[in-house]
Amino acid sequence: MINQLGNYSLYIALLISIFIISKASLSLRKLSITLSGNIFSLISVQSIMVIISFLTLIYAFVTSDFSNETVYNNSHTTKPLFYKISGTWGNHEGSLLLWLLVLTIFLFIFTVESKNLSQRYRTLTLFFQQIIIFGFLLFILFTSNPFSNLFPIPNEGTGLNPILQDPALAIHPPILYLGYVGTSIIFSSALAAIISGSINKSWASHIKKWVLVSWVFLSIGILLGSIWAYYELGWGGFWFWDPVENVSLMPWICLTALLHTIFTLEKRDIFHSWAVILSITTFSLSMSGTFLVRSGILNSIHIFANDPSRGVFILCFLFILIFLSILIYFFYQKTIKENLTKPYLISKETAVLLNNLFMMFFLSVVLIGTVYPIFLEVINNEKISIGPPFYHKLLIPFLIPFLFFMAIGPNIKWINGKIGKINFTQVSIFIISIIVSYFFVKKYGVSYLLSLPLFILSIFLFFITIKDFFGKKVNISQKISHFGFSLLILSILLNGVLSKEFSSNMKVGDERKFLNKTIKFESIKVIKEQNYQSLIGEFNIKDENNSLSLKPELRIYDQPQTITSEADISSTIFSDNFLVFNVLKNDGFYNVRYQIKPFMIWIWISVILISFGGLISLKKKNV
Amino acid sequence: MKILKIFCILLIFFLFFQNHSLANSPQQVDKISKNLRCLICQGQSVYDSQSDFALSMKTLIKKKIDEGKNDDEIYDFLISKYGEWIVYEPKFNKNTFFLWLLPILVFLGGGWLIFKKTKFFKL
Numbered sequence: 001m002i003n004q005l006g007n008y009s010l011y012i013a014l015l016i017s018i019f020i021i022s023k024a025s026l027s028l029r030k031l032s033i034t035l036s037g038n039i040f041s042l043i044s045v046q047s048i049m050v051i052i053s054f055l056t057l058i059y060a061f062v063t064s065d066f067s068n069e070t071v072y073n074n075s076h077t078t079k080p081l082f083y084k085i086s087g088t089w090g091n092h093e094g095s096l097l098l099w100l101l102v103l104t105i106f107l108f109i110f111t112v113e114s115k116n117l118s119q120r121y122r123t124l125t126l127f128f129q130q131i132i133i134f135g136f137l138l139f140i141l142f143t144s145n146p147f148s149n150l151f152p153i154p155n156e157g158t159g160l161n162p163i164l165q166d167p168a169l170a171i172h173p174p175i176l177y178l179g180y181v182g183t184s185i186i187f188s189s190a191l192a193a194i195i196s197g198s199i200n201k202s203w204a205s206h207i208k209k210w211v212l213v214s215w216v217f218l219s220i221g222i223l224l225g226s227i228w229a230y231y232e233l234g235w236g237g238f239w240f241w242d243p244v245e246n247v248s249l250m251p252w253i254c255l256t257a258l259l260h261t262i263f264t265l266e267k268r269d270i271f272h273s274w275a276v277i278l279s280i281t282t283f284s285l286s287m288s289g290t291f292l293v294r295s296g297i298l299n300s301i302h303i304f305a306n307d308p309s310r311g312v313f314i315l316c317f318l319f320i321l322i323f324l325s326i327l328i329y330f331f332y333q334k335t336i337k338e339n340l341t342k343p344y345l346i347s348k349e350t351a352v353l354l355n356n357l358f359m360m361f362f363l364s365v366v367l368i369g370t371v372y373p374i375f376l377e378v379i380n381n382e383k384i385s386i387g388p389p390f391y392h393k394l395l396i397p398f399l400i401p402f403l404f405f406m407a408i409g410p411n412i413k414w415i416n417g418k419i420g421k422i423n424f425t426q427v428s429i430f431i432i433s434i435i436v437s438y439f440f441v442k443k444y445g446v447s448y449l450l451s452l453p454l455f456i457l458s459i460f461l462f463f464i465t466i467k468d469f470f471g472k473k474v475n476i477s478q479k480i481s482h483f484g485f486s487l488l489i490l491s492i493l494l495n496g497v498l499s500k501e502f503s504s505n506m507k508v509g510d511e512r513k514f515l516n517k518t519i520k521f522e523s524i525k526v527i528k529e530q531n532y533q534s535l536i537g538e539f540n541i542k543d544e545n546n547s548l549s550l551k552p553e554l555r556i557y558d559q560p561q562t563i564t565s566e567a568d569i570s571s572t573i574f575s576d577n578f579l580v581f582n583v584l585k586n587d588g589f590y591n592v593r594y595q596i597k598p599f600m601i602w603i604w605i606s607v608i609l610i611s612f613g614g615l616i617s618l619k620k621k622n623v
Numbered sequence: 624m625k626i627l628k629i630f631c632i633l634l635i636f637f638l639f640f641q642n643h644s645l646a647n648s649p650q651q652v653d654k655i656s657k658n659l660r661c662l663i664c665q666g667q668s669v670y671d672s673q674s675d676f677a678l679s680m681k682t683l684i685k686k687k688i689d690e691g692k693n694d695d696e697i698y699d700f701l702i703s704k705y706g707e708w709i710v711y712e713p714k715f716n717k718n719t720f721f722l723w724l725l726p727i728l729v730f731l732g733g734g735w736l737i738f739k740k741t742k743f744f745k746l
Contacts, residue, residue, distance in 0.1 A: 235671040364726040387711025
């Protein structure tokens with residue numbers, strides 16, 4: 001009964017969407033520029049309808065209403081309440097509903113906060129946003145309806161994939177979606193601005209807020225996913241260049257480029273067309289990302305073929321949106337009043353362009369690495385894998401000059417095109433970095449050809465960003481974000497080089513030597529939890545001075561039957577001690593993996609710093 | 624200042640050609656197995672996996688190293704046995720030249736565009 005409420009409110013939202021689209025297109029044709037209060041209240045009603053249907057779905061999950069097919073497929077009565085709720089968006093149907101929810105709420109916020117902007121621009125943004133909402137509603141209602149009924153009503157559900165029953169992963173999708181959906185506003189408003197001929201400084205300072213919001217949420221969303229992969233997948237890594245990860249990284253890279261471009265547009269009134277192109281690209285990437293992950297095309301192309309209606313709809317919708325935006329771009333291109341004065345080669349403008357160049361390069365590497373195997377398989381039925389070595393090989397050589405430009409770029413002035421005197425501080429910092437890296441590489445015997453220049457430049461960038469804190473040339477949010485980024489690169493490098501790993505098969509009572517430590521498998525105990533059984537191993541790691549006790553866990557879920565391993569990690573500011581164990585076939589033996597991962601925590605902290613810089617920038621009126 | 628610059632450049636060159644070392648057997652097994660896909664797992668490398676397949680692969684790699692094969696020979700052998708799907712780094716050939724070159728073309732094209740769209744000095 002209550003299940004139907006959700007369904008009907010979605011239909012009402014659909015009707016409202018159709019009404020607004022037709023109304024908006026009529027008023028645009030007549031050039032009557034008033035956005036009637038009527039439309040505003042319609043948008044409020046639409047948001048409320050979607051909120052109701054989302055709440056209905058949560059209610060169905062909480063009460064384990066198995067007459068709902070989505071609940072039946074993804075929930076179970078013994079699941080803890082928290083995961084019943086997060087199970088709402090832990091599946092295809094529910095996650096699309098969450099997308100829609102954020103989409104309508106963001107549109108509502110946009111309508112409220114853009115009150116004193118031009119009516120034509122607002123109406124157009126609203127119009128494009130409604131087209132996206134309309135597409136999503138159609139998609140949800142006709143191919144992935146979360147409110148389909150089951151009859152007869154089953155007694156028990158099939159359960160949520162245990163690997164998803166985790167606090168970080170429960171809040172990861174909503175945060176990530178806030179980022180993804182934020183880009184839809186950027187997309188609509190860019191199209192609106194190009195049609196109404198208002199791509200200019202004031203558009204930039206308005207849309208900048210949305211760019212920042214999406215960027216911050218996307219960064220935090222990626223961070224959460226990465227932290228989850230670190231402790232849950234049990235391999236001790238935090239980034240695997242897995243297609244699903246890449247899909248979230250691509251809009252982030254594009255958004256980072258857009259962020260820099262928008263700042264420049266606001267300040268210097270240049271790069272108009274480029275900002276529009278980036279806005280369109282970012283949204284296309286976000287949307288194809290969500291769809292690709294959800295439709296299962298990425299992991300295996302065969303799942304895609306299994307559900308043709310879904311796949312075809314996705315492709316058509318994406319195609320229409322991208323086609324529409326390209327059409328609008330070329331048709332209205334002449335309205336862009338591009339500033340024709342060329343920037344000087346040595347100026348902050350060029351530095352921003354260089355940032356964008358590198359971002360586009362990184363983007364193209366990740367994009368082609370992610371989609372190429374799919375196309376190759378379709379075209380000539382050959383299967384290839386693209387993994388970390390591919391990305392490292394292409395990215396690292398370009399990372400080196402990128403770090404260099406990132407260090408000197410922010411210190412160059414706007415406009416001015418002089419090759420000034422060589423900055424003495426920068427040169428001395430550079431020499432110090434060379435010396436530090438040399439001794440470091442020597443001491444730890446790092447043996448890759450590119451590692452030395454990579455070290456030199458990441459340390460150089462690190463010192464420069466610290467030095468910049470005391471200068472006045474750069475604003476505070478940029479200081480924090482850039483410092484965060486240099487810290488990120490440096491910690492990833494140090495982590496990669498200094499990590500130590502031990503792996504062995506052990507049974508209870510065994511002792512192994514590793515470096516100067518002794519690892520002892522002390523005991524194992526079994527505990528029954530609400531919806532799983534837990535095997536907790538107790539390990540003791542001793543060196544001359546301290547001993548550390550680590551208790552990794554194996555969880556045996558019965559609904560559905562899966563084993564997950566929970567690593568035990570002890571973090572300090574210098575390094576993480578990471579221990580995970582797995583059952584082996586021969587009785588009594590467990591595979592034990594112990595890793596020392598230096599500076600792990602700094603990777604997380606640096607991403608938080610990067611996003612924090614964005615947040616501060618949001619607070620300020622003028623950057 | 625000039626001396627400083629030359630000093631820097633020389634230093635870099637000097638350091639660049641300093642660090643080469645030969646890996647020994649266990650490290651080499653790790654290095655190779657990190658670049659191989661565990662065919663029966665989901666998105667795990669042979670190195671990370673504890674499955675039977677992965678374990679036997681590691682033994683196989685070790686055997687090949689002991690036979691005196693170098694990395695490339697081992698990869699080629701595995702590709703001929705299991706197909707391109709097993710290596711995480713696709714070989715450069717007619718199927719993949721686009722994959723390797725496109726990003727670099729993007730970079731060069733973009734770089735050229737920036738060069739065209741900026742001017743050198745104040746006129």
